[in-house]
Amino acid sequence: xxxxxxxxxxxxxxxxxxxxxxxxxxxxxxxxxxxxxxxxxxxxxxxxxxxxxxxxxxxxxxxxxxxxxxxxxxxxxxxxxxxxxxxxxxxxxxxxxxxxx
Numbered sequence: 001x002x003x004x005x006x007x008x009x010x011x012x013x014x015x016x017x018x019x020x021x022x023x024x025x026x027x028x029x030x031x032x033x034x035x036x037x038x039x040x041x042x043x044x045x046x047x048x049x050x051x052x053x054x055x056x057x058x059x060x061x062x063x064x065x066x067x068x069x070x071x072x073x074x075x076x077x078x079x080x081x082x083x084x085x086x087x088x089x090x091x092x093x094x095x096x097x098x099x100x101x
Contacts, residue, residue: 021066028061029054059083062100 032050034041042057043050046065051057063081070085071078074093079085082100089095 021062024066025058025061028065029057059100 028045030043030045031040032043033039034050037052039052041050041052042054044057044061044065046061049057049060049064051060059081063083067080069078069080070082072085072088072093074089077088079088086097086100089097
């Protein structure tokens, strides 16, 4: 992987950055055929939540089942998920962070 910009206000739990988190999320999602809509949907293995968008399932798993806390490296405030950190960085520090998924 590439080097992370030290100005980016992200401190994810785990020494491997988000790779470990991504693997945990992948283990908790599944794809199934929804007869009602006639298309495949992504489903959370831990509950019945499903979506036709894989990114929505990844966010759901991260927020609801993994609770991977992230913190801002600029002010050390902690957040329950990356999206909340991203919003914080934009409002408080005027920084635009990339999407996680």
